Amino acid sequence: MYKTSILIRISKNLLSVLILLLSQNGWTQLEKDTTKLINVSYGSKGIELRTKDNKFLFQLQSRLQFRFSTPNDTDPLTYDDYSQDKKTTFKINRARLKVGGHAFEPWLKYYWEYELSQSNLLDFRIMVEKWEWLSFKAGQWKVEFTRERFISSGEQQTVDRSLINRPFTADRQMGVEIYGHLKGSGITDFNYWAAALTGTGRGNTANDDNNLMYFGRAQWNFLGRFLDFEGSDIEFHKKPTPIIAFSALTNRSPYTRFSQSGGGSLEGYENGSPGQYRVNQWNFETAFMYRGFSWQSEWHTKYIIDKLDNDKTTTLKGYYAQAGYFFHNTFNWWPKHLEMAGRFATYRPNNDIRDNLQNESTLAFNWFFKGHKNKLTSEVSYFDYQDKTLPLAQGWRFRIQWDISL
Secondary structure, eight states: OHHHHHHHHHHHHHHHHHHHHHGGGOGGGGGSOGGGTEEEEEETTEEEEEETTSSOEEEEEEEEEEEEEESOSSOOOSGGGGGSOOOOEEEEEEEEEEEEEEESEEEEEEEEEEETTTTEEEEEEEEEEEETTEEEEEEEEEOTTOHHHHSOTTSOSSSSOOTTHHHHOOOEEEEEEEEEEEOOSGGGOEEEEEEEEOSSOTTOOSOSSSOOEEEEEEEEOTTSOOOOSOSSOTTOOSSOEEEEEEEEEEEEESOSEEETTEEEOOTTOOSOOTTOEEEEEEEEEEEEEETTEEEEEEEEEEEEEETTTTTEEEEEEEEEEEEEEOGGGTOTTSOTTEEEEEEEEEEESOTTSTTOEEEEEEEEEEEESBTBTEEEEEEEEEEEEEOTTSOOEEEEEEEEEEEEEO
16 A cells, blocks of 8 residues: 555656646646647656657656575675575565656757665766766766676676675765766776765765765776666677776775665674774776677675774775677577676675685576566575684575566
8 A cells, every 4th residue: 555655656646747747838838739839759768758848858667576595695795604594585575656857959958767666765866968078967866886786686697696795895886076078089088977976875865074075986988889888789789898897986985885775883883882893995897799799797895984983994895707608609509689797706805805705607508588677587596604703605596587677
């Protein structure tokens, strides 16, 4: 009943927005045949209502993600997680409603996204993109700190993100950002992002102190071709398209990690006080796509400085490498819509203790019925937990997921 009432309220709000768009030229327009005012179509971002003069665009899309997993769904985080009770699960992992478009001018864009299964407003932002070299954004969104996290969960190459996503992502934050594409010829082609954010995670409109989160990313498109944020080369790039990126951020808050739920704590940093932790981190990133082959990797370093414990500093490190290929390019018998991908990730929660680390090895298969909009993904993963004071812990996991956008 609660979720039904939410859907009713959302539908009413969407109707109000539509009426507002149609009323810009006066209420008398509503008496005319609406087919003379707007075009209705279905595109890559769902149902589209566009005015004849292209001053207004309204896009509506929903996405569902069904997942089966065994013996557990989540990544093991601690040594004890490897001995937890087995719980085979089947669930609706994500149920999203997405609304976007532009208003008044094609370069004044808006977007918001709502998670129905958890009743969370994930994204809401306004973008001013009149010039390719300089754009502006305000609201709440996933910070572009890592390629893996910024790629939509509906456009990933595996069932979910790697082992290192949890400790290193900046996730969703609220703030303002400038960004752009400095389009040069060949090696002089760059993208950039720079933002000032609250640094307290999704849903928090205020900072816990006077220290904001500052973020920057520079991406070098050294062959002069931009690579979009998505997994798998379903477009079969006809020319090699590589990028190299470097990003960094600094933040001071009670939190040592972020997720869709907002600010949180890594193991050993629970119940932080306002401004207790200064977190500085950077990420070196590569990605490449060409004729059905895709590659991406990240190398992370994170420093957690406890301001209430004589600036005690802990260094965290992690990396992953991931590749996929549509083998029908090589073997005629391989199905055209089937991709095979693999990933290896390593996380070291304290770089001073070199013998303590966690590893993930994953093999995945994607069957694309209609690109990322309708696909079936299956994967098998092997995890191991190494600690010099404990016996080796290890285990397997199998997951299969159907992701569909309507």
